[in-house]
Amino acid sequence: MKILLVKLSSLGDVVHTLPVVQDIRAAFPEAQIDWVVEKAFAPLLARCEGLNCVIPCEIRRWRKSFWTAATRQEWGAFRAELQREAYDAVIDLQGLTKSALVARLARLAPGGKRYALANQTDGSGYEAPTRWVADVAISVEPHIHAVRRSRELAARALGYSPAAATQFGLKVPAASAKIHEHFPQGRIAFVHGTSRADKEWPLSHWVALGQRLHTAGYQLVLPHGNAAEQATSRAIAEALNGTAADSAVVLPLLALDALTEELAQCAGVIGVDSGVSHIAVALDLPHVQIYNFDTAWRTGPDSQDGRQLSVYAQPAPGVEDVWQAWLACSAAGAAA
Structure with missing residues (x-):
């Protein structure tokens, strides 16, 4: 066939x-x-x-x-x-x-x-x-x-019945077990870029969340897809690295296959409603997806094990809400 x-x-x-x-x-x-x-x-x-x-x-x-x-x-x-x-x-x-x-x-x-x-x-x-x-x-x-x-x-x-479990089938290299001495928890990717400005999360929120994650032992990875997103990545990195050197890394512009590989090496992803965040879902990474609109029921993580959660509020979720969601996701990931 x-x-x-x-x-x-x-x-x-x-x-x-x-x-x-x-x-x-x-x-x-x-x-x-x-x-x-x-x-x-x-x-x-x-x-x-x-x-x-x-x-x-x-x-x-x-x-x-x-x-x-x-x-x-x-x-x-x-x-x-x-x-x-x-x-x-x-x-x-x-x-x-x-x-x-x-x-x-x-x-x-x-x-x-x-x-x-x-x-x-x-x-x-x-x-x-x-x-x-x-x-x-x-x-x-x-x-x-x-x-x-x-x-x-x-x-x-x-004419078939789909399986109960959802499989995305992305082929990626196995995650590296190497641990950085200054970041024992590994890397977290911040997916801040989106095609719609009304889906963005405030820059100050990203910085505040990054500071919490750095204190918890994570390094931040900042991807981007265009010049405007690159500027935002640099602004977040500069704010975080001003208090703790190398706590945030701005990635080069990557093709989708290379970006998918990069995400697969991360301990988790926190991002807005965007295509790159959905790749994190497909990779089955611990993931928090941030929504300024009540549309997560349609496009957000559909996880049953708590490893992936959406957070919704208007005009935008607060840092504490996203932080607590991340703690829940990472705990569920560790228990899996």
Whole structure:
């Protein structure tokens, strides 16, 4: 059986869809699973167990210059790669016009079908073409977590029951056992960057939390994805290193696969609602996810063992709330 998954973006949505691959592998061990995704997120999918082929596209960029010869050439090359295989099932897990277009262009094997969502779910985008293009449109419960929505859609499309446990299937090197003499508890990553300013946590809160973690024996690691986030990382590091040298380290700009490796070496992650924080969930790290909006039920950690928690308050959670959540997560991680 050859299966094509269509989930183009964004990073958090792609991470939430990873368990679908592991569910299909468990149900159909011999299945060939391919995935179409925006090129920026392809390095992450390269670390996903069980994927046969990652087909990158750049629809976000192409639609801004669709009239140019270069874009037409790139689009033609993408279309040729997309249609190289004939699929028994094409599953649009995104539910937008752009994903419906990709699903429509994919080539079906004799008897193959296209599957998609038949309805919008709470808090998620949805556009009618996804339903029009599908041979089979599947309705799911409107009030559902993003991970469970994708898992349920794929399971119903292919006729299997997903496992109770959620497996993300990211391949990463084993965490190093080396302990720094000044930071016996290891490293904690602060994921402060997000695409929306209203999801950010105050700079002063990051510094205050960093001081507590340093006192507890942790070193802080500060990733970033652009110049603005790099400036914030440097500001946090400067504030923390002013009182205790080397208590915070600003990482270089890393590709997603390298950043995933870096996170996997950490003792835990504390971050806002962002794609990188969701990678921490997929890595099963002790993790606190900070929410300024009551949306954690839809996108936040869905952990049952207490290793991963979300903290919500308006206008933003306080330092003490996040600190107590971290203590609970780290304790649960130590007990596991």
